[in-house]
Amino acid sequence: MTSLDATRVRAVVRKELMEFRRKRTIVVTMAALPILFLVEPIVSIFVAAPLGSRSYLDHFVILPLLYMLLIPVITPSTLAAFTVVGEREQGTLEPLLTTPLTTQELILGKAAAIMVPTLVMSYSIYVLFLAAVRLFAHPAIASAVFHNGAVLLALFLFAPLVAGWSIVVGMAVSVRASEVRVAQQLGTLASLPIVGVVFLMALNVIHPTFEVALIFALVILAIDLRALRIVSRMFDRERLVTGTRATRS
Amino acid sequence: MSAPPTLTRETKTGSALVVSNLTKRFGDRTAFSEISFEVGYGEVFGFLGPNGAGKTTTVRTLGTLIAPTSGSATVAGIPLSPENGVEIRQRIAIMPESPGLYLRLTVTENLEFFAGLYGLHQPAARIKEALAAVNLSDRASDLCGGLSKGLRQRMGLARTLLSDPAIMFLDEPTSGLDPVAALEVCNLIIGLRQKGVTIFLTTHRLDEAEKLCDRVAIMNQSLRTVGRPDELREQLFHKALIVKTLAPLRDPDQLFSPLPGVESWRSEEPGSYVLSVSDPKVAAPEVTRGLVGAGVDVLSIAEAQHSLEDVYLELIDNNAKASQP
Known part of the structure; x- marks a missing residue:
């Protein structure tokens, strides 16, 4: 594997962030999607009556909190799906590939650039949401939320991991897709495994403990790193430039 | 560390490009077959041929974007191979037919990005010099999306100049431009030629090739001929x-x-x-x-005066006749 050049990776990150800022549709999409995923937690935490025992309430608030894990999964999918096929559609991929930039540097730079706004958005929403809970939710509910230290910690620790998963899946789709729209539709499928895990926890099939969280974190981290390498290998310069798969004599 | 901005003739020995029996096939389709030629440092080499002749595929192959099916080449002194891709791309610059600019970024921001990819030290000085070379200094802060097609092409040229490459590959640089914009791009290439920049120019504008190129190769999947335009005239007529x-x-x-x-x-x-x-x-x-x-x-x-167009048509016609059953 070719060694990574930090200068080139930084150049890609800087350029991507500059482009994100100037694409109004991207900013609107990134801001709108998390709001949709706030509806369920808001209804559960602020509207529901605080009935039942302390242990019931503790369990009651887990699902709304875990539901917010979908924000870092959904937020980057649009951007990730655009990464390669988008460059190809706007005619900028070929000039980019004529530079010394390696495939790994390109993939890493783009992934890192998407991770930045995703985490800023997700953490901002988490902090605002928890502040709102502390200030405006029923004291029993607020207490139950802040009593779930493991879940809250998991929320913050898992955000980059599940975002990483969503980004690599989106980029894998982008490398293979023929057009941006198809890539963006397929990219949203990245959220399915995370949704599945959240529902398994809601159904008490998996119990959210520190041990479970640690195992999940390590598994997702391993998958993210492996998937990043797979995306680099899927990146066939010849096919992306000519539309024909590379052949060797 | 990168060399200081010069954009002037470097004293180099040997050939900038050595291509030997290079072939590229996509499945059953042959893009080009068994082509061999050399290009010296400081030379402007024209690569002529009809649409589908394999010109762009040749540039992409030599630029390590795609792998050859067989044959060998040395680009800027480095053997063409996937392992040498980064090193080769560090020494060359390619301007594709469409310049492919980031339209939401300014001229300077586009160049800063590419300066970063080439790992240039003192990028500001390089950018300033590249913009001056293509007469775009006064548009440095403009968004690329607001530039005319001719200005975008000049911007593409500035980008190729940025890294002071050993070889510049220009793929149809005047394609789709109006006569005035095409003339401006030609004049810029003439300026680069006078500074000793090695240029590999693909075009099917024969007047342009005659004006700009020291030597030309005429190809139609295989190489039909290589030489100075006046030599080719003498050979053929x-x-x-x-x-x-x-x-x-x-x-x-x-x-x-x-x-x-x-x-x-x-x-x-x-x-x-x-x-x-x-x-x-x-x-x-x-x-x-x-x-x-x-x-x-x-x-x-x-x-009797024969233009490069006569040479080209003679060779392409012969090729067409030879391929008829």
């Missing part, structure tokens, strides 16, 4: 004099055949004759004397 008279000659053969230096003649239309000659400087005075001595009213005697 006999030296000839074109004689025009007021009235058709009564017996042209009796008049032309005995003249020293005249090898053969033919009449293209009444009163117009094409004489194949060994040396126009020897034959022209003899022909003039012969005609005047025979009392012929001569309108003109001139050496």
